[in-house]
Amino acid sequence: MVTEIQKRDGRIVSFDESKVLNAVGRAMRDSGHSDAGDATRVGDAFHQIALTWADGSVPRADEVQSAVEKALEKSGFADVAKAYALYRADRTRAREKDSALMHVFDEITTRDARDSDLKRDNANVDGDTAMGTMLQYGATAAKEYNEKFLLRPEQAKAYREGDIHIHDFDFYALTMTCCQIDLQKLFHGGFSTGHGFLREPNDIRSYGALACIAIQSNQNDQHGGQSIAQFDRGIAPGVAKTFAKRLRVDLAEALDLLSPEGAPRPDAEALKAVFAGAEATSGGKPALARSEAFDGAVVAALESDGVAAPVAEKAMAWARRQAEKETDEATYQSMEALIHNLNTMHSRAGAQTPFSSINYGTDTTPEGRMVVKNLLLTTEKGLGHGETPIFPIQIFRVKDGVNYNPGDPNYDLFQLACRVSSKRLFPNFSFVDAPFNISYYKPGHPETEVSYMGCRTRVMANVHDRDREISPGRGNLSFTSINLPRLAIEAHGDEAKFFRSLDKMLALVAQQLLDRFEIQANRKVKNFPFLMGQGVWLDSDRLHWNDPVREVIKHGTLSIGFIGLAEVLVALYGHHHGESPEMQEKGLAIVRHIREFCDSMAAKTKLNWTCLATPAEGLSGRFIRMDKKRYGIIPGVTDRDYYTNSFHVPVHYKISAIDKIRIEAPYHALTNAGHITYVELDGDMARNVKAFEAIIRAMHDAGIGYGSVNHPVDRDPVCGYNGVIGDTCPRCGRRESDELIKFERIRRITGYLVGTLDRFNDAKRAEEHDRVKHGLSGNASDRA
Amino acid sequence: MPPTGPSASAPGPDAGKPERVLRLAGFDRDDIVDGPGLRCVVFVQGCPHHCPGCQNPQTWAFEGGEEVTPSELFRRIEDTVLDTGVTFSGGEPFAQADALADLARMLRPRYDVACYTGYLFEALLAKSERDEGTRRLLESIDILVDGPFVEARKDRMLLFRGSANQRILDVPASLAARAAVWTTDPGWVGEDGAARAG
Numbered sequence A: 001m002v003t004e005i006q007k008r009d010g011r012i013v014s015f016d017e018s019k020v021l022n023a024v025g026r027a028m029r030d031s032g033h034s035d036a037g038d039a040t041r042v043g044d045a046f047h048q049i050a051l052t053w054a055d056g057s058v059p060r061a062d063e064v065q066s067a068v069e070k071a072l073e074k075s076g077f078a079d080v081a082k083a084y085a086l087y088r089a090d091r092t093r094a095r096e097k098d099s100a101l102m103h104v105f106d107e108i109t110t111r112d113a114r115d116s117d118l119k120r121d122n123a124n125v126d127g128d129t130a131m132g133t134m135l136q137y138g139a140t141a142a143k144e145y146n147e148k149f150l151l152r153p154e155q156a157k158a159y160r161e162g163d164i165h166i167h168d169f170d171f172y173a174l175t176m177t178c179c180q181i182d183l184q185k186l187f188h189g190g191f192s193t194g195h196g197f198l199r200e201p202n203d204i205r206s207y208g209a210l211a212c213i214a215i216q217s218n219q220n221d222q223h224g225g226q227s228i229a230q231f232d233r234g235i236a237p238g239v240a241k242t243f244a245k246r247l248r249v250d251l252a253e254a255l256d257l258l259s260p261e262g263a264p265r266p267d268a269e270a271l272k273a274v275f276a277g278a279e280a281t282s283g284g285k286p287a288l289a290r291s292e293a294f295d296g297a298v299v300a301a302l303e304s305d306g307v308a309a310p311v312a313e314k315a316m317a318w319a320r321r322q323a324e325k326e327t328d329e330a331t332y333q334s335m336e337a338l339i340h341n342l343n344t345m346h347s348r349a350g351a352q353t354p355f356s357s358i359n360y361g362t363d364t365t366p367e368g369r370m371v372v373k374n375l376l377l378t379t380e381k382g383l384g385h386g387e388t389p390i391f392p393i394q395i396f397r398v399k400d401g402v403n404y405n406p407g408d409p410n411y412d413l414f415q416l417a418c419r420v421s422s423k424r425l426f427p428n429f430s431f432v433d434a435p436f437n438i439s440y441y442k443p444g445h446p447e448t449e450v451s452y453m454g455c456r457t458r459v460m461a462n463v464h465d466r467d468r469e470i471s472p473g474r475g476n477l478s479f480t481s482i483n484l485p486r487l488a489i490e491a492h493g494d495e496a497k498f499f500r501s502l503d504k505m506l507a508l509v510a511q512q513l514l515d516r517f518e519i520q521a522n523r524k525v526k527n528f529p530f531l532m533g534q535g536v537w538l539d540s541d542r543l544h545w546n547d548p549v550r551e552v553i554k555h556g557t558l559s560i561g562f563i564g565l566a567e568v569l570v571a572l573y574g575h576h577h578g579e580s581p582e583m584q585e586k587g588l589a590i591v592r593h594i595r596e597f598c599d600s601m602a603a604k605t606k607l608n609w610t611c612l613a614t615p616a617e618g619l620s621g622r623f624i625r626m627d628k629k630r631y632g633i634i635p636g637v638t639d640r641d642y643y644t645n646s647f648h649v650p651v652h653y654k655i656s657a658i659d660k661i662r663i664e665a666p667y668h669a670l671t672n673a674g675h676i677t678y679v680e681l682d683g684d685m686a687r688n689v690k691a692f693e694a695i696i697r698a699m700h701d702a703g704i705g706y707g708s709v710n711h712p713v714d715r716d717p718v719c720g721y722n723g724v725i726g727d728t729c730p731r732c733g734r735r736e737s738d739e740l741i742k743f744e745r746i747r748r749i750t751g752y753l754v755g756t757l758d759r760f761n762d763a764k765r766a767e768e769h770d771r772v773k774h775g776l777s778g779n780a781s782d783r784a
Numbered sequence B: 001m002p003p004t005g006p007s008a009s010a011p012g013p014d015a016g017k018p019e020r021v022l023r024l025a026g027f028d029r030d031d032i033v034d035g036p037g038l039r040c041v042v043f044v045q046g047c048p049h050h051c052p053g054c055q056n057p058q059t060w061a062f063e064g065g066e067e068v069t070p071s072e073l074f075r076r077i078e079d080t081v082l083d084t085g086v087t088f089s090g091g092e093p094f095a096q097a098d099a100l101a102d103l104a105r106m107l108r109p110r111y112d113v114a115c116y117t118g119y120l121f122e123a124l125l126a127k128s129e130r131d132e133g134t135r136r137l138l139e140s141i142d143i144l145v146d147g148p149f150v151e152a153r154k155d156r157m158l159l160f161r162g163s164a165n166q167r168i169l170d171v172p173a174s175l176a177a178r179a180a181v182w183t184t185d186p187g188w189v190g191e192d193g194a195a196r197a198g
Helices: A017-030 A036-051 A061-074 A078-110 A130-149 A153-160 A183-187 A204-219 A231-258 A268-282 A292-304 A309-344 A366-381 A411-424 A484-491 A495-521 A565-573 A581-605 A619-631 A657-670 A689-702 A762-770 B070-079 B093-107 B121-128 B132-139 B171-177
Strands: A004-006 A012-014 A164-166 A179-181 A226-228 A356-360 A393-398 A428-431 A476-483 A557-563 A608-613 A677-680 A706-710 A713-715 A744-749 A752-754 B022-031 B039-044 B066-068 B085-089 B112-116 B143-146 B167-170
Touching: A004 A061, A017 A036, A017 A061, A017 A078, A036 A061, A061 A078, A078 A130, A130 A153, A153 A164, A153 A495, A164 A495, A164 A619, A179 A204, A183 A204, A183 A231, A204 A226, A204 A231, A204 A309, A231 A268, A231 A309, A231 A356, A231 A366, A268 A292, A292 A309, A309 A366, A356 A366, A366 A411, A393 A411, A411 A428, A411 A689, A411 A706, A428 A689, A476 A484, A476 A495, A476 A619, A484 A495, A484 A557, A484 A565, A484 A619, A495 A557, A495 A565, A495 A581, A557 A581, A557 A619, A565 A581, A581 A608, A581 A657, A657 A677, A657 A689, A677 A689, A689 A706, A706 A744, B022 B070, B022 B093, B039 B070, B039 B093, B070 B093, B085 B093, B093 B112, B093 B132, B121 B132, B121 B143, B121 B171, B132 B171, B143 B171, B167 B171
Parallel strands: A179 A226, A226 A356, A356 A393, A393 A428, A476 A557, A557 A608, A677 A706, B039 B085, B085 B112, B112 B143
Antiparallel strands: A004 A012, A164 A476, A428 A706, A713 A744, A744 A752, B022 B039, B022 B066, B143 B167
């Protein structure tokens, strides 16, 4: 006789047969069998089965339920058995629904990030820390809620089943993606972080510190990256202010030292009036670019105050040299602090360093140049122990006539940028001269120079306000990516069918983005205390605390992304766009189709719809895992652990650098929401900067919008050597396999640098592993 | 590839004569580790030195590899578009001096041409008195990295060299001086001229 059963959660409780019989009765009634005698017969049948269980055995709940089904069938109630089975399945699903979330919480709580792909989904979050774990609980619960309450059924289905990916889905109801910050505007007159007012900075050190605070504060209002559109122009006034102050103080010191006993020696305070007067009479300024008129006016004023002419002149000349040197040093220290800060400060629930980016390179003033020179030098030097800085993502803006060719005023900075990037992987390079970027460019209006968000996002066109096709104060609102390879697999080689299903998917995504826009539009200024409250977002300074942000976020973009163009082409036609010009035409036709859809939506809605070459972190593995399960292994399509990034030529395909650049360039013109091209080179890039510059120049000339070079950067933490390390450190000869301390290996993942491979998710690890360094075949004969 | 007759060869310095053929162990493009800038590397098949610790022992045998004419190689090099230098490696390039000299003459002055060798410059200079191929190859290259790989003097911090005994020579200057002259090109020896990585 059975007296106990085991429940689903493992507990053993006493067995109550009447509960089973009651459930049977309910199922019978629901199926229209209301005769109590029937129920009794089924009960007897169940009892017979139960007798076969060994004495003292403890059946599991699901075994009992199977016995009930069998009893129903035996008694001639197959229809009730079916209803009962359905009821059970439904109950199971409901139970799983409740517990799935708890299981995920369990994984988040108990497993090391190393063993959990879920916890490494975002390489920038350390899933092993308290705050990282808390962030993951929140994100998981929010996704659950958003899917159940905010998506339409067809959207939820498409999202759940991997037809589409809604990026930053945990933030669905809360905020927009990213913003290009205009530092000059923000600093003008000072700003507030919500916990106190910060005066307009007056020194290069404060400029650097406040730039970090601006990024951190804005990061708390948005889930995506934070970028400074014009870093050099934003920080340059700090250099100017520091120089003016140092010039005055140094002049006072020199006068004190040089003036004979008893002669007049105005101190720094007294020189304030002298400087102000000299500015007024000469029209010049105490600036790095020496104004003879100003210096002359100061000397003249000193003479009229009784300072001997030779003393005044000598003091002024020394003060200028000294002030320039001191300002240069202070700028270096400020940039060093900025980089350290951006790699250590936390935001986003305290679990992540902000996703910071800075654009620079075209300011030709001595102050702006001093900023960029020192920023690059400190980046080259690395962090405290020479480590490669992960943040900020630096973007050197290349422009013909400004910094691209010998003789251009900032050509030296471009060369320095190449040298630094060949050692540190940053800066990346953006190209104002690319046809689709130069069309917005207005000389004398730096805000019309393209800015990129580190990982690739780009916002330029503005159908909402044609007069403001600029980058500062704007950003992406939200983006959703389409699993293109799946559409291609399902089309079974039928091109027309592929485009038909693509159109359907585009319509679905457009509706979803509009739905999300509605949610965002109804948020109020107070929901974004810094972004909107401090006027960082374009036109938000015209709104009040309780105003909805609808009108101003129309400056932002709604973007439709895609992944795996290469796999699409293989699935549809058997080859990808790296392999033949015909496939390149097919690839361009597909991406052009998406772009044209976006353009038509923009015309229809007067919102900025753009086409995105999706950065694929997390996503690259998610889609293909699902598709593998669904379709099995299809050679060239689902036979790897990741789908290829956007329009990239597959990383495992051998191709020369120039061919990769030329094949990918036309897609940059189509993907107006953002794009990036990488060239992979093997070897210690820092030993061959000339080769690095050749690649960047080829990108510029081919019409690439944004690009970078991937190359290995390793570091031995023991001796500090930075370069390429195999198993043995070239400098100290230490072998990795002999000791506990591993070499650090910096690699790039969807635009962000990661210090070790540990935080890569599985798909990204596989992708890194497969990367073919273009053109290098070891010693094998290369017949390609 | 079949042996190439006159009809298949591009017009070269010896137009009309059948082209010489190179025995190739490998060809790399967009290389950044065998000289400054982006380069093509021509690995020849066959080497008499057999240095202990050699990175490419599969190139020792004088049989095997791929037979290719200089003009075919020239076409492959041109296809890279970006590459501005060519490095001869191997194998021992001076074991196939004639064919490589033909290639180098097609390449210059558009490409800078560098050559690794297990011989010393002084020995090659002496040999060039009696050997036409050696003389022609020396006269057609810009840079010579000379000397065998000596495992005991291996040093990974060296720029573009395997062991510290090897020298990076400015060939036109060395020929003019009739003695080995180090290059001063910062691309080869670094901004500080130390020929070592920092």
